[in-house]
Amino acid sequence: MALTIILIYLAIAVFIGVFSTRFLRKTGSDFFVASRSMGPFVLLMSLFSTNMTAFAILGSSGETYKKGIGVFGLMASSSALIIPCVLFFVGTRLWSIGKKFGYVTQVRYFRDRWESNTLGTVIFVVLVFFSAPYILTGLLGGETIFAKLTGYPQEYKWVGSLVLCVVVCIYTFLGGMRGANWVQTFQAILLLTFGALGFVAITRELGGFGTIMEQIQASPRASHLLAREGEISTWKFLSYTLIPLSVGMFPHMFIHLLTAKKLTAFRYTFVFYPVCIATVWLPSVLLGLIAFHQNPNLKTAADVNGALVELYHNYAGTLLAGLFGAGVCAAIMGSLDSHILCLGSMFTQDVVVHYGMVDDRNEKAKVFIARLFVVGLLLAVFLVIRFVNARTIFSTGVWCFSAFSSLFPLLLAAVFWKRSTKVGAYLSALSVLFLVSFFYCLGDYGANDEYSITWSSLLDLGTQVRNLFNGIPNKSIAPTEGIMPVMVILPFSAVILVVGSLLSKPPSQATIERFFPGKRGDFIASPSKDGEVRQSASIPAKT
Amino acid sequence: MTKYLVYGAAIVLYVLHQDWWNWDDRRLVLGMPVGLTYHVGFCVVASVLMFCLVRFAWPAHLEVEAKDMHPEGADPWH
Numbered sequence: 001m002a003l004t005i006i007l008i009y010l011a012i013a014v015f016i017g018v019f020s021t022r023f024l025r026k027t028g029s030d031f032f033v034a035s036r037s038m039g040p041f042v043l044l045m046s047l048f049s050t051n052m053t054a055f056a057i058l059g060s061s062g063e064t065y066k067k068g069i070g071v072f073g074l075m076a077s078s079s080a081l082i083i084p085c086v087l088f089f090v091g092t093r094l095w096s097i098g099k100k101f102g103y104v105t106q107v108r109y110f111r112d113r114w115e116s117n118t119l120g121t122v123i124f125v126v127l128v129f130f131s132a133p134y135i136l137t138g139l140l141g142g143e144t145i146f147a148k149l150t151g152y153p154q155e156y157k158w159v160g161s162l163v164l165c166v167v168v169c170i171y172t173f174l175g176g177m178r179g180a181n182w183v184q185t186f187q188a189i190l191l192l193t194f195g196a197l198g199f200v201a202i203t204r205e206l207g208g209f210g211t212i213m214e215q216i217q218a219s220p221r222a223s224h225l226l227a228r229e230g231e232i233s234t235w236k237f238l239s240y241t242l243i244p245l246s247v248g249m250f251p252h253m254f255i256h257l258l259t260a261k262k263l264t265a266f267r268y269t270f271v272f273y274p275v276c277i278a279t280v281w282l283p284s285v286l287l288g289l290i291a292f293h294q295n296p297n298l299k300t301a302a303d304v305n306g307a308l309v310e311l312y313h314n315y316a317g318t319l320l321a322g323l324f325g326a327g328v329c330a331a332i333m334g335s336l337d338s339h340i341l342c343l344g345s346m347f348t349q350d351v352v353v354h355y356g357m358v359d360d361r362n363e364k365a366k367v368f369i370a371r372l373f374v375v376g377l378l379l380a381v382f383l384v385i386r387f388v389n390a391r392t393i394f395s396t397g398v399w400c401f402s403a404f405s406s407l408f409p410l411l412l413a414a415v416f417w418k419r420s421t422k423v424g425a426y427l428s429a430l431s432v433l434f435l436v437s438f439f440y441c442l443g444d445y446g447a448n449d450e451y452s453i454t455w456s457s458l459l460d461l462g463t464q465v466r467n468l469f470n471g472i473p474n475k476s477i478a479p480t481e482g483i484m485p486v487m488v489i490l491p492f493s494a495v496i497l498v499v500g501s502l503l504s505k506p507p508s509q510a511t512i513e514r515f516f517p518g519k520r521g522d523f524i525a526s527p528s529k530d531g532e533v534r535q536s537a538s539i540p541a542k543t
Numbered sequence: 544m545t546k547y548l549v550y551g552a553a554i555v556l557y558v559l560h561q562d563w564w565n566w567d568d569r570r571l572v573l574g575m576p577v578g579l580t581y582h583v584g585f586c587v588v589a590s591v592l593m594f595c596l597v598r599f600a601w602p603a604h605l606e607v608e609a610k611d612m613h614p615e616g617a618d619p620w621h
Contacts, residue, residue: 069578081585226571227569270597282583
């Protein structure tokens with residue numbers, strides 16, 4: 001029954017993707033940025049759906065199962081403030097720059113802004129590298145849903161991620177960004193509806209929400225989860241507020257910003273986004289709490305990932321469990337399609353066309369290459385997931401977000417600091433790549449969910465590296481100690497960007513005047529209708 | 544002037560996110576743990592803040608500039 005409902009949902013997603021091809025204009029612009037024609041409602045739902053993923057549903061409930069209600073403050077309420085603020089102060093300027101100069105991806109913008117082809121290519125590699133774990137969290141969620149709800153034996157759970165990959169492939173293959181946006185709107189509505197329905201059904205089955213909360217409060221076994229004391233430190237809580245800065249550097253968010261018809265289309269997104277985040281996270285966090293109260297014996301990462309699904313399976317009934325499964329699949333696919341479309345777009349435009357492998361005017365070839373990339377990428381991620389299933393969705397997602405937020409100084413410098421240079425940008429991007437990988441390895445390759453940094457652990461890095469090479473797990477730091485790695489990596493990347501920029505030659509006057517005009521609207525090197533000036537102003541590829 | 548007041552409110556809200564006074568409080572308020580109720584309320588206030596930013600600090604000049612400066616041919620996908 002549950003499997004049938006999920007399959008029906010997946011068929012609907014494919015149908016919407018196919019239906020949207022009737023409106024596809026068969027141009028690269030339509031495939032990748034929906035001809036910049038998305039209105040306010042679809043944009044809000046699309047941005048919302050892109051952020052609401054397996055991480056927000058399965059990851060948050062699993063983490064609440066372990067650490068209690070503080071998880072809501074760690075990611076949901078901090079994102080509710082930071083994400084719309086980043087979009088407001090930086091995203092609007094990016095939208096403007098994208099419109100003025102026809103940019104679709106960060107890579108092209110950074111290339112022109114810092115006058116360097118190679119820098120753009122390095123940033124592309126870094127972005128793809130950091131995007132992969134997030135796609136992995138989605139597939140991990142897909143496997144959890146299929147394994148828990150369908151009753152498949154664990155060894156066949158890969159079927160779940162394979163089916164998700166195929167469906168996402170089909171509807172983005174056919175519909176591009178327009179199809180993805182339409183499906184995402186449908187997915188976001190599904191998620192909100194079934195989240196609420198499932199929550200009501202489970203709490204009713206267990207005697208009512210008020211009764212359960214009172215039972216948890218009275219329970220010596222579970223009451224510690226009602227507060228943050230003993231579960232998380234104030235400094236770690238503070239360091240988590242840096243993680244939502246990642247929204248500024250997510251490649252798919254950049255493309256979504258460009259799909260807006262007008263700047264005013266963002267208004268609804270800014271205002272309603274915080275409430276939308278609370279709407280999805282609140283039921284997940286509460287259900288994670290209830291899951292612990294009902295069964296406190298889940299230990300492994302796979303079990304913690306599936307704590308919420310198990311609750312649905314046991315208390316919501318088959319129909320709602322199936323609908324919930326469909327809702328989570330919706331959330332996962334909403335994230336997957338944006339990622340792969342975006343990476344496909346960057347690969348096509350910023351690598352293949354940029355280096356002259358395909359003619360820029362050959363629209364069919366560009367779309368074809370992007371589709372090939374989409375298939376190849378999904379296949380690669382699907383194969384990689386076989387080696388990472390011992391991690392929790394939450395911690396894997398946090399590592400990924402930490403990486404993107406550590407790149408945030410790069411974006412700030414590009415948009416607001418004239419004097420920033422390509423040397424500073426190189427140093428910043430490469431330091432983030434190195435430091436995130438370094439700390440990830442020290443955290444037992446992501447398997448240590450409690451990994452954080454303290455003064456003593458920083459002074460003891462040599463021992464930790466030796467342990468790493470000898471295959472000895474590093475000593476765990478108590479959850480109430482330390483800060484998240486992002487609080488070390490982000491300032492480091494900012495400082496090295498400033499130092500590198502000040503010690504190197506500034507960008508040319510023409511570039512500075514192009515991106516920082518003397519007065520509003522007074523842009524030099526503005527693009528002409530045939531695009532000639534834009535092309536001459538862009539950095540030519542070394543082919 | 545109003546714009547800068549809203550910017551200031553954003554900074555104050557960031558500080559209020561830390562709510563150390565609820566750290567060890569396990570009371571139920573509005574049926575939920577107080578720390579959770581507080582942060583749900585925080586999300587609602589963040590929404591109000593964003594409304595104020597949109598209302599009083601909207602960067603309208605960016606749209607005017609982009610409209611003036613973006614001919615169709617500038618889009619690499621066309």
